[in-house]
Each structure stands twice: as C-alpha cells, then as structure tokens.
Amino acid sequence: MKPAFVFGTRPEIIKLAPVIRAFEKRGVKPLLIHTGQHYDYEMSRIFLEELELDSIDYHLEVGSGTQAEQTGIAMIKIEKVLMKEKPDVTLVQGDTNTVLAGALASVKLKIPIAHVEAGLRSFDRTMPEEINRILADHASEVLFAPTEEAKKNLENEGIREGVYVVGNTIVDAVLQNSEIAERKSRILEKLGLKPKEYILITAHRAENTDSKKNLEKLVEILEALPIKAIYPIHPRTRNRLKAFGLWERVKKIENLIVTQPLGYLDFLKLQKNAKIVMTDSGGVQEESIILNVPCLTLRYNTERPETVKAGGNILVGLEKDRALHYVNKLLNDKDFYKKMASAENPFGDGKAGERIVKILLELYEKGELRVKS
Ligand code: UD1
Ligand code: UDP
CATH class of the missing domain: 3.40.50.2000 (Glycogen Phosphorylase B;)
Incomplete structure (x- = not known):
C-alpha cells in the first residue's frame, strides 16, 4: 500500500507524526508531501527535526498569501505530485488551507482521502478553518473522528459511511514526547x-x-x-x-x-x-x-x-x-x-495513530479504499 501524507503547518506535523510512525512500524513507507504553508525554521523544520521526519519527498514551497492564493497554488502543486505518484490514499489532518487543497486535489483524481481529526465543528462559518473542515469532511472517503461528539456532527450532516472514532493523535504525540x-x-x-x-x-x-x-x-x-x-x-x-x-x-x-x-x-x-x-x-x-x-x-x-x-x-x-x-x-x-x-482527557488513549493505520490497511486489503460512486 502506498499512502501519501499532505501537510504544511506546525500542528499538522505534530499530529501526523504518530500516524507516519505507525505506518513505518508496519513496514509501509509513506510518501511525505510538505506544502510549505509554514516555512520559518521555528514553524516547520524544527518539528521535522525533533519528530525525526527527515525524509520529506516533496517540498512544495507554497508559502503565504490570501486564502484563495494559498489554497489554489497548493492545489496545483499537490495535483502534480499526486498525478505522478498515484498513491492509494491521501491523508490530511485538521482544518488548514493545506487540508482543503490536499482534499480537493486528491478526490478529483479519484484518490480517496482519509481525514484525520474529522467532524470538528465550531459552527462559526466566518472562520476559514470551519469552511475547510466541512469541505474536507464531505470530500473524504474515510473519516477519523476523535470523539463520539465529532461523529455526531458528521451524522448531522448526513455523513454516516466510513466514519471511525479513533481518538485524537495529539494524545499519541503528547505521550510519545512529554x-x-x-x-x-x-x-x-x-x-x-x-x-x-x-x-x-x-x-x-x-x-x-x-x-x-x-x-x-x-x-x-x-x-x-x-x-x-x-x-x-x-x-x-x-x-x-x-x-x-x-x-x-x-x-x-x-x-x-x-x-x-x-x-x-x-x-x-x-x-x-x-x-x-x-x-x-x-x-x-x-x-x-x-x-x-x-x-x-x-x-x-x-x-x-x-x-x-x-x-x-x-x-x-x-x-x-x-x-x-x-x-x-x-x-x-x-x-x-x-x-x-483533574478534568478527564476526552481524546483517547494515545493509540489513535495505530488504529488509523490498522483500519486503512484493512480497507486496502479488502479493496474498499477507493472513491465510491
Ligand atoms: C494556519 C491555519 C490555522 C492554524 C495555524 C497553525 C489556515 C486558514 N489557518 O494559520 O488554522 O491554526 O496555521 O499555526 O490554514 N507566517 C510567517 N512564517 C511562517 C508562516 C506564516 O511569517 O512560517 C506569517 C505570514 O505573514 C502569513 C501569516 O503568518 O501571512 C499567516 O500564515 P498562514 O499559514 O496563512 O496562517 P496561520 O495564521 O499560520
Ligand atoms: N506549539 C509549539 N510551539 C509553540 C506553540 C505551539 O510546539 O510555540 C505546538 C503545540 O504544542 C500544539 C501545536 O503547536 O501541539 C498547536 O499549533 P497551533 O496553535 O499553531 O495550531 P492550531 O492547533 O490552533 O491549529
């Protein structure tokens, strides 16, 4: 199986590192595509170094811009890589412009999207992130909701297929690094x-x-x-x-x-x-x-x-x-x-990354990891 990760900002690096690690543990080498939405050393490279993600396959150097500029340029550049590499699935995480660009570029090439941290809603559509989340969720084939509440948000929008409650990979990140x-x-x-x-x-x-x-x-x-x-x-x-x-x-x-x-x-x-x-x-x-x-x-x-x-x-x-x-x-x-x-952590046990990888490998084995008509 060939999974591709599209990410570009500080939180995406931190929250996807445990999933990348979990793939590697299973002997799968994922394709790593960094859009360059964040580019300062202390917003990006320091995390790649600390979390030992030193083998980025593509640096797309998208940089900053207006919402449409950043998303549009990222889409164009991501599409080129996906057309060349033809991964079996594209993983995106969260709600940034990188996520929206990765999701749109991927689904239109009929490469299924797995959205990590699906189903979050602030119910505030003036936030760019809320638009990105909603659109990414609706374009995704596999939705990894961190909590039952996130799953419910998806259900309320009619998304019932392909949803898995796995916890949030931030717990994995904290436990692995604290x-x-x-x-x-x-x-x-x-x-x-x-x-x-x-x-x-x-x-x-x-x-x-x-x-x-x-x-x-x-x-x-x-x-x-x-x-x-x-x-x-x-x-x-x-x-x-x-x-x-x-x-x-x-x-x-x-x-x-x-x-x-x-x-x-x-x-x-x-x-x-x-x-x-x-x-x-x-x-x-x-x-x-x-x-x-x-x-x-x-x-x-x-x-x-x-x-x-x-x-x-x-x-x-x-x-x-x-x-x-x-x-x-x-x-x-x-x-x-x-x-x-002493409030109880609602985001799971720190094994979200492993669960995500297990589910994706199983779907792949069964031939179910595809954009359905
Ligand atoms: C983005 C995400 C936000 C996330 C945050 C994580 C969107 C719409 N927003 O917001 O959801 O919480 O990342 O930190 O995707 N800049 C630099 N150096 C950098 C990166 C940015 O100087 O390495 C400056 C630029 O002036 C840029 C501005 O920060 O215009 C905003 O960067 P941008 O990536 O567009 O949005 P964030 O505010 O980082
Ligand atoms: N973080 C960090 N250094 C900082 C500020 C935040 O490593 O100076 C980490 C923080 O631990 C968390 C992540 O960055 O895991 C959050 O990123 P950010 O606040 O930029 O984005 P958001 O989560 O709001 O999308």
Whole structure:
C-alpha cells in the first residue's frame, strides 16, 4: 500500500507524526508531501527535526498569501505530485488551507482521502478553518473522528459511511514526547521560570489578530495578568502587532516574556509546568487537558467542546474582566483549581495513530479504499 501524507503547518506535523510512525512500524513507507504553508525554521523544520521526519519527498514551497492564493497554488502543486505518484490514499489532518487543497486535489483524481481529526465543528462559518473542515469532511472517503461528539456532527450532516472514532493523535504525540521533553528541554532554566508559577499564552487565530480592536483587547489582557507569563508569538501575531503599532506596548509589559515560537519539546515542557494556559489554539486546548493544566480559551466558541464539558477549559473570549476573573479564581481558589486540573482527557488513549493505520490497511486489503460512486 502506498499512502501519501499532505501537510504544511506546525500542528499538522505534530499530529501526523504518530500516524507516519505507525505506518513505518508496519513496514509501509509513506510518501511525505510538505506544502510549505509554514516555512520559518521555528514553524516547520524544527518539528521535522525533533519528530525525526527527515525524509520529506516533496517540498512544495507554497508559502503565504490570501486564502484563495494559498489554497489554489497548493492545489496545483499537490495535483502534480499526486498525478505522478498515484498513491492509494491521501491523508490530511485538521482544518488548514493545506487540508482543503490536499482534499480537493486528491478526490478529483479519484484518490480517496482519509481525514484525520474529522467532524470538528465550531459552527462559526466566518472562520476559514470551519469552511475547510466541512469541505474536507464531505470530500473524504474515510473519516477519523476523535470523539463520539465529532461523529455526531458528521451524522448531522448526513455523513454516516466510513466514519471511525479513533481518538485524537495529539494524545499519541503528547505521550510519545512529554517524557523526552522533560528530560531534554532546558527552557525553564533558560527563561528563569519556576514550575507552576507562570501562565503560558499562545494566540494567533485570524479573528483575534486581524483586527486592531481585537488585538488590542488581547494586549489589554496581557497587561493585566497578575503573575509572570510567557508568550511564544506566532509570526502572524507578531506581524499584526507591529502593523497596528502595538508591538512596543507588548514588549513593555513587565511580567511578560515574549519569545519566538518554540520547538515541540520546549513547548511541551512549558505547557506541562504551567500554572494556567491561555490560548486560542486548537491543539493547545487539547494538550492542556491531557497534561492536567487548566485552560482559559481566548475565543467565544470552540470546536473542542469536549474540553469545556469535561471541566478543563473555559471560554473567556477577549473579555478582560472575564479572563482576569478566572485567572484570579484559579490562583486563589485551590478547590476550583484542582477541579479544573483533574478534568478527564476526552481524546483517547494515545493509540489513535495505530488504529488509523490498522483500519486503512484493512480497507486496502479488502479493496474498499477507493472513491465510491
Ligand atoms: C494556519 C491555519 C490555522 C492554524 C495555524 C497553525 C489556515 C486558514 N489557518 O494559520 O488554522 O491554526 O496555521 O499555526 O490554514 N507566517 C510567517 N512564517 C511562517 C508562516 C506564516 O511569517 O512560517 C506569517 C505570514 O505573514 C502569513 C501569516 O503568518 O501571512 C499567516 O500564515 P498562514 O499559514 O496563512 O496562517 P496561520 O495564521 O499560520
Ligand atoms: N506549539 C509549539 N510551539 C509553540 C506553540 C505551539 O510546539 O510555540 C505546538 C503545540 O504544542 C500544539 C501545536 O503547536 O501541539 C498547536 O499549533 P497551533 O496553535 O499553531 O495550531 P492550531 O492547533 O490552533 O491549529
């Protein structure tokens, strides 16, 4: 069997690595196609190195652009590779423009798509990611839903065939790397941070960073944090802060350490040892509950509602009063903290990658891995 992986951003590399490993364990060498949606060393290559994905077959160098430019260029370049390589299945993960481009290019060549992390919905169609998820799911032949809730979302849209609940490969990634991170990373010493004495922040989502009004709200929250905080800044946010004249204001915040985006091992170590996580990232919301760190999500909705239901995540949006209320409650109310930190991980047992590979190999053996009419 010849599987092709199409990926191009930081979270896709992290979440697909366990699936690639699982194929290799079974003696199958997958074709690796990197679109180059993310291209800075600290957004891409560092993860390929740390996760030992050194044999990328195609670097497509798509780069940045408008939604249509990025998706369109990626589609054209992916199609050329798929036409040449003729894989048996194309695997994509998540909801980026790379996913949409990979899915559309593949299905139109009648190469079946397996969508890892299928069925997530924020029910907010103004997010580019929501459009990408919906379209990728509807183009896919095999849908790997992380939870029953994701499966239900698919059912509600009439997708019932080819859906498998396997857990989320982020659990695999965390379990495979957190002990290595604990051993190897020196990030706490480097930044002068003590375990459980700081807040870890990430924010990059378009709806939070593309308008000055919203980005300013984020800065106001950062300015009001009562304890030390560390914020590895995504290039999108850095660029926006500079463009809106907010960069100097952020640099002046005394309690805040601002860094480049970090590699996975350093980031995991920081996350594991954080007192609180504040984020608008999907993957970071998931990792927080896996690592038993309370998460305050800087958004008004989430396509990971399981984390909120389990009690490990609270949506605070960009409302300073609400965000600060929960930060202070977590710092001062031990029982409240304990309850959030002990919320049960809803994303499975860390064997999602193995399950995905087993299912795909079985479908292939039975001749069922094809685009059905
Ligand atoms: C993309 C995904 C988002 C995901 C995120 C992961 C889409 C629509 N969005 O958002 O769902 O959460 O990746 O991090 O696919 N840039 C650099 N260097 C890089 C990459 C980006 O400087 O290596 C800057 C460029 O100015 C670029 C901007 O960041 O225009 C946005 O990058 P892009 O890949 O378009 O979207 P992300 O915000 O990264
Ligand atoms: N991450 C990282 N370094 C950072 C920030 C995040 O390694 O500086 C990891 C994080 O552990 C998670 C993933 O990147 O696994 C999340 O990616 P991101 O927030 O960019 O995308 P999203 O999950 O929102 O799509």
